[in-house]
Amino acid sequence: MSYNTESIRNIALAGHAGSGKTTLFEALLHAGGVIQSQGSVERGTTQSDTDAQEKARGHSIDSCIAGIDRGGCHINLIDTAGYDDFRGGTLSAFAAVETVMVVVNAVNGIEHGTRRMMEHARTRGLARVLVVNKIDFEGAHLGALVEALREEFGPECLPVNLPAQGGKRVLDCFFHTEGTTDFSSLATAHQRILDQVVEINEATMGAYLDQGEAALSREQLHDAFEQCLREGHLVPICFASSRSGAGVTELLDIADRLLPNPAEGNPPPFRNGEDEAITVNADPAQHVIADVFKIVNDPFVGKLGIFRVWQGTVRRDAQLLVDDGRKPFRVGHLLRPNAKNHVEIEQAVPGDIAAVAKVEEIHYDAVLHDAHEEDRIHLAPMRFPQPMFGLALEPKHKGQEQKLANALARLAEEDPCLRMEHHKELNETVLRGLSELHLKVTLERMRERYGVEVVTHPPRIAYRETIATKAEGHHRHKKQTGGAGQFGEVFLRVEPLDRGAGFEFVDAVKGGVIPGTFLPAIEKGVRQAMERGAVAGYPLQDLRVTVYDGKYHPVDSKEVAFVSAGKKAFLDAVGKARPIVLEPIVDVEVAIPESDVGDVTGGLAGKRARILGTDSRRGGELLIKAQAPLAELTDYPTELKAMTGGRGRYSLDLSHYEPVPAPVQKQLSEAWRPKLEED
Numbered sequence: 247m248s249y250n251t252e253s254i255r256n257i258a259l260a261g262h263a264g265s266g267k268t269t270l271f272e273a274l275l276h277a278g279g280v281i282q283s284q285g286s287v288e289r290g291t292t293q294s295d296t297d298a299q300e301k302a303r304g305h306s307i308d309s310c311i312a313g314i315d316r317g318g319c320h321i322n323l324i325d326t327a328g329y330d331d332f333r334g335g336t337l338s339a340f341a342a343v344e345t346v347m348v349v350v351n352a353v354n355g356i357e358h359g360t361r362r363m364m365e366h367a368r369t370r371g372l373a374r375v376l377v378v379n380k381i382d383f384e385g386a387h388l389g390a391l392v393e394a395l396r397e398e399f400g401p402e403c404l405p406v407n408l409p410a411q412g413g414k415r416v417l418d419c420f421f422h423t424e425g426t427t428d429f430s431s432l433a434t435a436h437q438r439i440l441d442q443v444v445e446i447n448e449a450t451m452g453a454y455l456d457q458g459e460a461a462l463s464r465e466q467l468h469d470a471f472e473q474c475l476r477e478g479h480l481v482p483i484c485f486a487s488s489r490s491g492a493g494v495t496e497l498l499d500i501a502d503r504l505l506p507n508p509a510e511g512n513p514p515p516f517r518n519g520e521d522e523a524i525t526v527n528a529d530p531a532q533h534v535i536a537d538v539f540k541i542v543n544d545p546f547v548g549k550l551g552i553f554r555v556w557q558g559t560v561r562r563d564a565q566l567l568v569d570d571g572r573k574p575f576r577v578g579h580l581l582r583p584n585a586k587n588h589v590e591i592e593q594a595v596p597g598d599i600a601a602v603a604k605v606e607e608i609h610y611d612a613v614l615h616d617a618h619e620e621d622r623i624h625l626a627p628m629r630f631p632q633p634m635f636g637l638a639l640e641p642k643h644k645g646q647e648q649k650l651a652n653a654l655a656r657l658a659e660e661d662p663c664l665r666m667e668h669h670k671e672l673n674e675t676v677l678r679g680l681s682e683l684h685l686k687v688t689l690e691r692m693r694e695r696y697g698v699e700v701v702t703h704p705p706r707i708a709y710r711e712t713i714a715t716k717a718e719g720h721h722r723h724k725k726q727t728g729g730a731g732q733f734g735e736v737f738l739r740v741e742p743l744d745r746g747a748g749f750e751f752v753d754a755v756k757g758g759v760i761p762g763t764f765l766p767a768i769e770k771g772v773r774q775a776m777e778r779g780a781v782a783g784y785p786l787q788d789l790r791v792t793v794y795d796g797k798y799h800p801v802d803s804k805e806v807a808f809v810s811a812g813k814k815a816f817l818d819a820v821g822k823a824r825p826i827v828l829e830p831i832v833d834v835e836v837a838i839p840e841s842d843v844g845d846v847t848g849g850l851a852g853k854r855a856r857i858l859g860t861d862s863r864r865g866g867e868l869l870i871k872a873q874a875p876l877a878e879l880t881d882y883p884t885e886l887k888a889m890t891g892g893r894g895r896y897s898l899d900l901s902h903y904e905p906v907p908a909p910v911q912k913q914l915s916e917a918w919r920p921k922l923e924e925d
Contacts, residue, residue: 249320251508251528254597255501256322256554258309258339259377260367261349262359263328266379268294268306270349270488271325275585277494278314278321293585294325298694299687307687308660309335309540311552311599312585319502322599328359330897331684334663337366337628338610341539342554342599344511345373345475347484347497352378352386356398358837358869358897364399370628371512373475373505375482376403377497382413382487389429392483399481402474404439406482406504407496408432416485416493420471420504421464439480443470446479464503472506508597514556515626524623526557528596534558534566536594536614537625541659544603545695549659551608552583552601558616560594566614568607570622575605610662632900633665633678634832634876637685638705640675646698650675653696657688664688676705681898682883707877709784709914710828710903716741719819722797723811734807736760736768736815737795740823743788745903749776750790760796760808767805768793771812780817781825782914783921787903791816827911828903830876836886838894840868845889853878873901 259267271294272284285291290301294310306327314321324343326336340346346367350360367374376395381388388409396403406420408427417425419435426432444454444462450470453461474480484500486493509528516524516535526535540552560566565574581588581601594600602608613623641650654677658664663684667676679685692698718739725732743750751769753762760768769791776786796811834855838846840862847857847870855874862868879898886894906914 249315249318249595251530251595251597253318254320254322254508254595255345255505256324256343256508256597256599257345257347257501257505258324258326258336258343259347259349260326260336260339260359260363261328262351262354262357262363263305264354265328265349265351265357265359266488267328267349268292268325270377270379270486270494271310271312271323273486273488273491273494274323274498275312275314277491277498278316280312280314280585296586297691299690303687305329307332307335309339310585311540311583313582314498316498317502320598321498321501329683330359330362331679331681331687333362333680334630334661335540336363337630338539338662340366340370340372341537341611341625341628343372344506344508345375345501347375347377349377349379350391350395352380352388352391353383355391356394356863358835358895361398368478371515373511374478375484375500375505378483378485379488381409381416381485382490382492386413388413388485392429395483402442402479403481403483404442405430405435405485406439406500407484407493408435409485409493413485413487414490414492416496418496418499420467439482442480443467443474446470446474446477468504471504472510475506476510476512516556516623517626518622526623529557530559530595532557533617534560534564534615535623536560538608538610538612538614541608541610543656543660543695547579547581547588548604549606549608550581550583550588550601550603551605551612551614552599553614555594555596555598555600557596559596560600560614562590562592564616566602566616568605568609568612568614569624571607574616575602575607577602579603609659628662630662631680631898633663633680633684634708634830634898634900635681635685636667636676636678636705636708637689637702638674638676639689639700639702642699642701649696650698650700653692653698656696657692661688674705678708704880708830709782709906710830711779711781711784711786711825712788712828713740713742713786713820713823713825715824717819717821717823719815719817719822721811721814721818723807723814725807731799731802732804732807732810733797733799733802734764734767734804734811735797736793736808736811738768738772738812738815738819739792739794740816740819741790741792742823743790745788745828747788749773749787752790752792754792754794755796756794760793760798761803764798764803764805764808765793767808768812771809771814772816774809775813775816775820779918780820781918782827782911783918784827784914786820786825787828791819826905827914829906829910831873831901831904832876832879832898833901834870834872834874834879834896834898836870836872836894836896837863838868838870838886838890840866842890842894843868843870846870846886846894849885849889850874853882875906 310325324339423433423436444450535557536553536555538553542550562580665678722735855872858871
């Protein structure tokens with residue numbers, strides 16, 4: 247089927263785990279004629295959960311894309327994971343869509359994942375739709391849930407359809423006023439949403455006030471509705487049952503008639519090399535600009551880069567560039583991701599989602615383009631949670647070190663919330679992720695896909711070092727070995743910066759006492775010392791180094807001499823600047839039964855945690871918000887499970903770094919001293 251930008255709808259299904267996103271994804275594909283019958287999560291037969299780990303665990307881990315063609319409208323639908331542990335792929339999908347449908351479990355109501363996904367979509371400027379799923383399940387109180395949604399997310403949350411006959415049917419209340427529903431009056435709901443929509447612009451409001459609803463055409467209502475979504479003035483509430491199919495066809499109708507197409511959505515946050523906002527144009531005749539939002543290492547087609555086209559038309563056999571690369575690649579096979587299958591296509595227009603295979607230089611968030619003028623364009627990065635949990639790895643079988651490195655690199659390509667580190671001093675490879683479960687699934691995938699088994703142990707905590715005051719340092723490096731010697735002398739100053747500011751290197755040398763050609767060597771020496779640490783063997787951060795004086799010799803001065811002089815002058819200054827060790831502090835959110843609050847808060851207090859507040863939820867659940875040192879939480883999953891009988895869950899996000907207590911710094915310094923003396 248051929249289509250243009252105006253007929254495309256890009257939609258992500260997001261929400262809390264267990265809200266029924268994957269089953270709803272199946273129901274939408276079935277209603278759209280893509281599949282003949284719905285698969286089952288329990289039987290492992292869904293279009294979305296095809297990975298062995300997904301089937302074994304009964305929930306999504308990766309996002310899955312499928313296309314639905316109906317009535318001239320092409321819907322790119324993305325099913326995403328609900329568990330916080332795998333939200334890297336969920337947030338990546340937000341970079342490719344105009345609309346996020348946040349799925350809410352009608353029985354459980356508003357959950358932690360509901361709030362998180364609504365906030366992510368809001369900050370990204372995406373249209374939001376609340377889909378209340380499982381409306382025919384026992385225990386669903388839909389009228390109360392609508393009021394709770396409005397209280398939680400604002401009065402702009404209004405139903406566009408309503409359940410009827412005990413959740414067996416769903417009736418439209420945006421265009422219709424007659425019918426009997428399970429709660430509320432269809433006419434009342436119609437009036438509330440109409441009033442909300444028409445007030446978005448003066449022309450629509452004026453026509454409505456002067457002549458009433460009859461003066462407004464469906465096109466005018468669509469335009470006003472779309473503007474409301476774009477500006478956050480309206481969050482539609484829809485009802486559905488993915489089990490029975492009630493409301494599913496109506497969701498497809500809403501996507502077709504009311505949701506924004508790629509030309510109508512908020513402009514994507516593209517920026518240039520100077521970090522200035524720029525506008526891309528959904529024009530098929532312009533230069534190509536596309537953004538890679540997903541990488542898949544497929545065992546059959548190789549590395550697959552899945553991208554969203556923002557401008558221009560990508561054609562098969564076209565020549566494209568990756569970022570600022572100068573060597574183009576040929577689009578030998580242009581594919582449309584479609585659940586379990588990849589379909590060959592001739593072209594992808596603005597707004598479409600497509601893929602290319604076997605292009606090794608492609609990576610997550612790469613910009614594909616066909617003109618060198620676009621070299622420095624990038625999409626404003628998604629704010630991902632910092633991977634804080636870590637495991638130190640080594641291959642179980644000798645001789646597999648390179649195989650392990652390659653497998654980790656492939657897995658990290660696919661998941662923006664996985665990070666691989668190698669600590670030279672300890673010869674330690676560390677894999678970091680969002681949780682214990684995140685890392686466990688990753689290691690199981692590595693064994694299944696790449697045949698690599700590992701032995702794990704806890705890694706060192708990601709401490710950092712910094713300084714507390716200004717100081718000056720000096721070193722003269724002089725070496726004579728019979729022939730040409732080595733000479734370099736450096737005077738420098740160190741001073742602390744605000745937490746999180748990073749590192750600044752300032753050249754304040756006057757009169758040419760150190761030629762400018764040697765300044766990079768001094769900076770290299772400083773950076774080497776910063777990486778190695780000065781107090782306990784952890785990298786230094788949040789400081790400024792100013793080189794202001796020195797000497798050189800016209801014959802003996804060499805780069806290696808100034809590298810050494812810069813390193814030792816820096817260490818001299820840091821030693822006088824009250825060096826301190828910083829530890830990562832994380833934001834902790836713990837959801838527990840209210841009956842366990844005493845044990846859980848007491849346990850957190852014993853871990854140097856600061857309790858920031860608690861929030862009661864529906865169903866007797868309590869959400870505890872706290873901040874705690876990451877070093878104190880290494881065994882927290884097991885402890886929380888024991889305290890709550892397996893009913894508690896938690897999430898961590900990096901908040902900031904702050905100084906460790908004096909006894910901890912002393913302990914870390916003493917542990918590092920033998921290594922320092924050995925060197």
